[in-house]
Amino acid sequence: MNENKVLHSVAALFDTPDKIINAARKVKDAGYTMFDVNTSYPVHGMDKAMGLGQSKIGYVTLFFGFAGAVFIFLFMGWSMAINYPYIVGGKPFFPYQAFIPITFEVTVLCGSIATVVGMLAVFFNLPFLSHPIHDSNYIKEVSVDKFGVVIEAEDPLFDKNKVVEFLKNLGAGKIEFIYEPEKQAIKILQPKFIVFLAVVAALTSFSTYFTLNKLMYIVPFNWMDNQKKSNPQSETNFFYDGYAMRTPVEGTVARGFMPYPFHEQALPSEPLANPTLPTKQILKIGQEKFLTFCSPCHGNYAEGVSRLMGQFPPGPTLHSAKIIGYSDGMIYNIITNGQNAMPSYAYQIPREQRWAIIDYIRVLQRAQNPKPSDFQAIKELNKESGKNVVN
Amino acid sequence: MSSTEIGYIRKELPEKIKTIGLTLFVVGTALGIIGFLIDPQRASLSYLVTFMFLVSIGVGSLFLVALEYAVGADWSTPFRRISEFLAAVIPFLIILVIPLLFNLKYIFPWTHKSIVDSSVMLRGKTPYLNIPFFIIRSIGIFLIWWVFYYFIIRNSRKQDTTKDQYLTKKNINISSGFIPVFGISITAIAFDWMMSLEPNWFSTIFGVYYFSGTVWCALAALTLIVILLNEHGYLHSKIKSEHYYTLGLLMFAFTVFWAYIAFSQYLLIWYADLPDETIWFMHRWVGGWKVVSLAIVFTHFIFPFFYLLSYNVKMQAKKLKFIAIWILCAHFLDLYWLVMPGMSTNGYQYSFSWMDLVFPVAAVGLIILIFKSLSHKYNLLPIGDPKLQRGLDFHL
Structure with missing residues (x-):
């Protein structure tokens, strides 16, 4: 029945963390390199037992975190200082202090997303969205209360019967053969997926609409509307003249403006020299x-x-x-x-x-x-x- | 569980350590006394920096002990005793504070009536900032710490002989009580002894700032001593690089935490740009202080951050020892930077003095002496603790 299918791996289940640690060590000592261990919770000391080196995923995090930090810092600098120079709160055009919280957050965001995506890319061999053991009975048991070892068929030492014998000797409870599924690229236009997208879109739109148009006007979220303050162009009894907006103090001069000293005088009382040359x-x-x-x-x-x-x-x-x-x-x-x-x-x-x-x-x-x-x-x-x- | 089962063989620390500690302490203290006789103003400020450093080590270590009990951590149980020994500085604080209490007028501007009368803000703060209440508060807090220290450490030591598991439970309760008390009291100490040096200035996050430094510093001291002792076989053969890694990880976490808090304080003041608040940073941005401020950013955050980021560094005893010493120095520099620029508000001109280096020498000597004498009496591992075996078996 399974003759057409390609064997992916042989999986064995164990009952206790001690047994799985022991099994992992034995599998490593037997010279297998293409094997993996699945447990329902982290078992300390597993890395060493499996002979794993240091994970390389840290470099992905480092690179993307750093790239995100540099990008967002330069982007904010460019938009605030170059593209549309704009002074906020009397700060310079390049207020790098104000950029730091956002830089920090984008660093964390890029680093963590890159870690997850990088991990999935390695595990699932993207663009495929699943691993052969996903559809097995083995993964169900391992996700509940068992501990398992998988030895892959691509291992140079792999021999179906020998591996089964070897795992049985280690005290494995159940042994399962896992076959390669037919590889399929991602099907985006499945009816299920489209319905899912539509539901997400409807939910998002509704919740946004509800939050912005209804929720914000319900007590206590509308308390912010009733502040003790005066709005522009309105009346107030705070100031003696009843205006909420204040006029500038007499003699106020706009920034960068040089007032003309002979305002509304028919003759300037002092001679004015032409500062330009007739070029x-x-x-x-x-x-x-x-x-x-x-x-x-x-x-x-x-x-x-x-x-x-x-x-x-x-x-x-x-x-x-x-x-x-x-x-x-x-x-x-x-x-x-x-x-x-x-x-x-x-x-x-x-x-x-x-x-x-x-x-x-x-x-x-x-x-x-x-x-x-x-x-x-x-x-x-x-x-x-x-x-x-x-x- | 007996000590033979655990495999801890108790070894006496060499006598040489006592000689070194005694020499440092005697020389430091003698020079310090001379300093106080020559220039009590300058000496009391130098002394204050070192005193705050000792507070950091002492109460920071007690916090680490309490934290381990409260969260039920077992990886750190094998070296909890080291933190307990460092926390033994706490009972001494009540004695060590005396030279400061006699020199309050040289340290704090708010002790001068003319300065208080000149400022509306200071007059408003008088109910809190007055000498009697200040002394009561400080002594009270040191006593409260001492009481917690006494009970936690007594139970821990008793367990070595009785192996009574109930003592762990008792300590969990005491520790859970200590942590909130610690949070409030460390804020009060930071406000009183460092923020009130420039009494017009205020920052509500200042207590957290000092807290982040204390824990960082206590962790570095713990790491340094654990590695030094373990390298020479005084602890346990099962304590290995994975334990070091976790200590390094915590130091890294507190490096980032300190930066987060320090920047939070800076950013709000920078944004609002109010003269009352920026003056504190202005004092730290004139002349040579500008270099020190930038050096704090580098030594307290940038360098430890990138150094401790690496997995390999945290696994290696030698490199961790280096960064632990670096962190202790950086924390001292941070305290120096917090205290010294405020001199000008009290009417003195700052200049570097040899006394700044004398008191830390005495402090290091004192810590070594305390550690040596306690290690003579007690085990370096809490051999009666039920979590010890799990801690020794710790894996990543």
Whole structure:
């Protein structure tokens, strides 16, 4: 009946831990190497009796634990300091102290999961999910109150009859032949498994929904909602003015913000110097911002003729002698504070860009009122490039 | 079960040990007395570090004894007597504390009225931190420890001759009573003698921090002595590397436990970043103390952790001896780091002193003397203990 099947091993059952220790020692001494012992609880001294060396599984734990620690530490560092730099609680961008608890936990997690998976991989020879002795009567007895030895057929010294004789001499109670099952890869799409997955999914969804939408609103889990605190944008009787939110103390300055000292003054009381140099780069920024913010009223060339076409009080030309005579600081003050119908652009245009716009206005003004030396310079440029830059 | 059945042959420790112990103790004590005469302020702080070290060894060892009884461990029964001998430091604590009690004003800022009056927090703490209550508390705790020590050890020794198994049961009950008392009293001692050096500062985990150190230190002392005695055949031929392995495993566990507690204390203070709390770490992060703080991280955690991680190290007597000595030194350094930087709150400038090295010498001498004289009177193995045979047969 069993002739087609391949013999995997011969299993023998023993009654007491002393007998199994003795049997393991004898099996080892007889020269067998491919054998294993199954007991229902750990029997101390078994490693030595079986002649086992130190388990290698520790290295798997060490490697994956260490890898997990390094990975999560660098990952947190990358996400907090590089990918999305974000300050939490006034700590630096790379608060490694705060990473340590998580590093510790991920180390334990990776180490333990790798140990279990590594162990299963060795025992079951993954992707197979069972061992030949799983379906035997032997494993049932061993899981309850017996102690067993299995000698595998792959052992170089294996001889069916000799092994049976040998085990009987050791005082084995019952002897069982274990055959290789037909090897099957994992069947994922079994109806049983799919139903199981569906049940798990339904249970998980329901418990999540129940916890978040129902349980949290049941006493005592909802106590956290009734705290002695004021919510933003609400009333309170804690403060004299009845507002829960506080306004910043007078004179508070936002981080990284330099307040403009001549706020709402028609003339700056001290001269302001332009901190930028009219380089090509700055002028490019100035041109872009001028076209965006200034040209709708003052015109693309600051000539006072604009796209508004009289629907709004037109912006004056910036080529008048009065404005050419203005200092950079004066123009800066006007952009910052506004003047007459012109509103303040302090919130739309950052400080450096306002100065860049002024540089660009100076270029436009110079283009309308060139000096003789400018013509000379253009001629030289034309000669060099061989083209007419300006007619 | 008679001693012949167990196979324990009692051997007297060589007289040389007594000479070494006596020399260390006399030299250390003499220099220590000179230190107290020259500079009582500095000497009393140095003495405090060593005193806390002796508390660690004594009460930590008694805790190990109680733990073994309470959880019913049998692997450690063969060397329970060693821990009992080390715990014999406890009765001496009541005498050893006297030089400190006379010098409280040099040690604790809260003994000065001007300092207490200057701080609202200290005025609030006065009902707890005042000299009479402080002395009552310390002496009371040492007495309670001594009472527990007396009963546990008396029963254990009686068993050597009577072989009465009921004594084990009795000791299990006493030990179960001792462990919670120990938990509370060690916290009180840590708060009183070390945390109140900087009385404005507080950390509720401080007692656990000291506890983790004491057990670690007591384990290292136990390991060192067990290996030294067993190598020269004073214990039992059946005590072997598997016993050592388990001791190494416990030392490893307490290495991690200490790091866990120390980091828990640090992390909360670092997160909240409140001046009242960070000041304690700031005192340990200025000048040379920064190096010492980093050295604590290395000597108390990183090195022992990676060293004891290996299976082979824990199986080898020689390597375990090395790490046991390392741990004893690291624990001393830890205590030094806990006590010394607080000097500035009492208005002194810290500088290293020869006295810091004198008192530990006397302490080592004292432990050797106690051990030698007890081993002269009692067996090194609890030969009457019913668990002894199982302990000797211990396998991994």
